[in-house]
Amino acid sequence: MIEIETLSVRFGGIKPIDQLTAMLSAPVSGLIGPNGAGKTTLLNVLSGFVRPVEGAIRLDGRSLLPLSPLQRVRAGLRRSFQTEQVVEDLTARDNLAALADNVASVGERSRTTDRALDFVGLGSVAHRLGARLNLFERRLVELGKCLIGTPRLILLDEPAAGLTDEEGARLRDLVLAIPDAFGAQVVVIDHDVELIRAICAETLVLDYGKRLALGRTETVLADPDVRRAYLGEL
Amino acid sequence: MNTQRTLVPAAVPLAPEATVRKPRPLLAVALAMAIFSAAIALFANAFWLSALTSAMALSLSVAGVAVLYGQLGLVSLCQFALVGVGGWVTLRIGHGLQPPFEVSLLAGGVVAALLGLLFGVPALRLRGLYLALVTLMLAGAFQIVISAWGFPDGGPGFLGRADGVGRSMLARPALATEAVPYFLYCAVIATLGLMLVQAHKITRPGRAWALIRKGETVAIASGVNVLAYKAWAFALSGFLAGIAGGLLAGNVGQLEGRAFSAFESLNLFALATVGGAFHWYGAVIAGLLLRALPALLTDLGIDGYVTIGIFGVALFHALATAPTGIAGQIANLLARFTRGGER
Numbered sequence: 001m002i003e004i005e006t007l008s009v010r011f012g013g014i015k016p017i018d019q020l021t022a023m024l025s026a027p028v029s030g031l032i033g034p035n036g037a038g039k040t041t042l043l044n045v046l047s048g049f050v051r052p053v054e055g056a057i058r059l060d061g062r063s064l065l066p067l068s069p070l071q072r073v074r075a076g077l078r079r080s081f082q083t084e085q086v087v088e089d090l091t092a093r094d095n096l097a098a099l100a101d102n103v104a105s106v107g108e109r110s111r112t113t114d115r116a117l118d119f120v121g122l123g124s125v126a127h128r129l130g131a132r133l134n135l136f137e138r139r140l141v142e143l144g145k146c147l148i149g150t151p152r153l154i155l156l157d158e159p160a161a162g163l164t165d166e167e168g169a170r171l172r173d174l175v176l177a178i179p180d181a182f183g184a185q186v187v188v189i190d191h192d193v194e195l196i197r198a199i200c201a202e203t204l205v206l207d208y209g210k211r212l213a214l215g216r217t218e219t220v221l222a223d224p225d226v227r228r229a230y231l232g233e234l
Numbered sequence: 235m236n237t238q239r240t241l242v243p244a245a246v247p248l249a250p251e252a253t254v255r256k257p258r259p260l261l262a263v264a265l266a267m268a269i270f271s272a273a274i275a276l277f278a279n280a281f282w283l284s285a286l287t288s289a290m291a292l293s294l295s296v297a298g299v300a301v302l303y304g305q306l307g308l309v310s311l312c313q314f315a316l317v318g319v320g321g322w323v324t325l326r327i328g329h330g331l332q333p334p335f336e337v338s339l340l341a342g343g344v345v346a347a348l349l350g351l352l353f354g355v356p357a358l359r360l361r362g363l364y365l366a367l368v369t370l371m372l373a374g375a376f377q378i379v380i381s382a383w384g385f386p387d388g389g390p391g392f393l394g395r396a397d398g399v400g401r402s403m404l405a406r407p408a409l410a411t412e413a414v415p416y417f418l419y420c421a422v423i424a425t426l427g428l429m430l431v432q433a434h435k436i437t438r439p440g441r442a443w444a445l446i447r448k449g450e451t452v453a454i455a456s457g458v459n460v461l462a463y464k465a466w467a468f469a470l471s472g473f474l475a476g477i478a479g480g481l482l483a484g485n486v487g488q489l490e491g492r493a494f495s496a497f498e499s500l501n502l503f504a505l506a507t508v509g510g511a512f513h514w515y516g517a518v519i520a521g522l523l524l525r526a527l528p529a530l531l532t533d534l535g536i537d538g539y540v541t542i543g544i545f546g547v548a549l550f551h552a553l554a555t556a557p558t559g560i561a562g563q564i565a566n567l568l569a570r571f572t573r574g575g576e577r
């Protein structure tokens with residue numbers, strides 16, 4: 001469970017997150033909003049790369065802000081990036097192993113790496129270099145990295161961007177299966193409302209860094225304010 | 235839903251053996267070096283043997299620079315100064331305590347590693363041109379210190395200078411007092427050093443370095459302690475430089491302060507890129523360029539200074555057309571025959 005309290009971030013003159021209070025407790029929650037709404041910034045605050053000027057965040061009751069980004073990774077926080085960050089000259093497996101090196105005990109590393117590879121279905125290309133993977137495989141590597149060790153909170157920044165419908169559907173099934181298989185909570189940012197509708201029980205809508213709506217995804221997506229601001233409807 | 239099936243942990247290997255890309259095997263390094271060294275030991279005369287012994291030793295220091303540059307993109311221009319540090323400590327301990335050569339050598343490596351780390355620490359947050367400038371100034375500082383102190387030659391006191399009378403040479407290791415055995419001795423140590431670097435590249439540090447190359451944010455998000463892994467690279471690089479210095483000291487039994495100018499550090503970095511900082515044998519090629527090429531020119535009766543011009547052209551060529559150096563070009567060539575060049 002993530003609890004966010006009166007969180008504000010300032011970049012010079014602008015406030016990409018402005019007095020945000022929200023609580024996310026669904027196994028898979030959605031985070032949506034127009035371009036520049038502050039979604040990625042919120043992810044950066046959660047993972048520790050951006051320091052808020054005020055507010056508090058708790059993950060399962062534990063305060064996150066005092067932890068460095070590294071400590072948060074060790075505590076089970078995982079994230080993917082909006083533009084995929086697969087290392088080209090490491091194999092798919094080594095991309096995952098690179099994380100296992102730092103978050104799993106020596107005896108566990110190989111097992112957790114293989115389990116994640118297998119879960120995302122990359123076993124057959126495990127020894128292919130990152131440079132030779134296609135976009136879908138790269139997205140799967142990014143997802144697989146999030147499953148290494150003992151993940152508690154997984155933050156996915158537009159994990160399906162650029163994928164075909166079929167690939168998107170496979171990714172969707174995988175994300176849906178994560179909470180049960182790994183015991184982690186997942187937060188997904190995406191512009192694809194259908195994807196959000198399909199996998200997120202609960203959704204937070206941001207607009208200009210403020211909370212526009214929060215609740216059951218169906219309810220939120222039907223909200224007139226949301227439709228006006230985000231879906232461009234009257 | 236097909237995810238249920240894939241949840242079962244794999245009991246069988248993930249990929250059929252044939253599709254597994256062999257991970258740049260350590261044995262290949264050992265094998266190639268063994269053949270190369272044996273050929274030299276069989277055919278080289280005394281003049282060449284001395285030059286190639288130095289080349290072997292220096293290839294270790296190049297391997298260190300290549301770790302910093304090839305793995306992390308860090309330009310360090312004080313490597314030859316660290317070679318000097320290793321040589322100084324080896325001579326000082328060797329003359330002062332007269333332990334087995336290996337002990338002096340290891341001491342040289344360790345002190346150079348610590349100093350490399352110390353040189354690296356202020357630089358950990360610098361990169362590019364700034365790091366290059368800071369390390370070049372350190373090389374300059376070493377040049378000043380060593381031309382004032384000189385290298386120990388059996389005298390008393392901390393500096394160990396003998397002032398004319400009572401000068402002595404450092405004894406070579408007991409099991410390699412003659413030229414050919416000492417060359418092979420250096421070749422074995424160089425091979426071990428190159429394998430040490432290679433082992434780093436294909437295991438945990440290599441993966442961490444790869445992530446740091448990709449971007450520090452990604453590296454941190456993957457749990458990599460960026461500063462620790464950079465510091466380790468500086469220490470490893472310094473260690474290799476120190477060992478190279480110790481081996482050089484053992485080759486002739488003494489070292490000359492004038493040979494450790496800041497220019498030599500610059501030259502070493504330049505040739506590391508010409509040789510190729512991304513493949514293990516790039517360091518061997520660079521070692522040959524540094525010591526065997528001048529020897530060749532001397533042999534042909536051409537002034538050694540011509541090498542500087544040749545190196546300049548080679549560097550320009552490398553920067554303009556072959557950023558992975560001669561080793562990279564060889565790897566590309568090999569890849570045509572074997573598919574997938576090894577690093």
Ligand SMILES: Nc1ncnc2c1ncn2[C@@H]1O[C@H](COP(=O)(O)OP(=O)(O)OP(=O)(O)O)[C@@H](O)[C@H]1O
Nearest residue numbers: 011014016033034035036037038039040041042082
């Ligand atoms: N490092 C930064 N420095 C200054 N401003 C920034 C920085 N990062 C983001 N911003 C600004 O903060 C605002 C929120 O950006 P953010 O990337 O969080 O939006 P987003 O909701 O993820 O948008 P998108 O859907 O386009 O990815 C934008 O106005 C952006 O320009």
Ligand SMILES: [Mg+2]
Nearest residue numbers: 039040041082
């Ligand atoms: Mg974004």
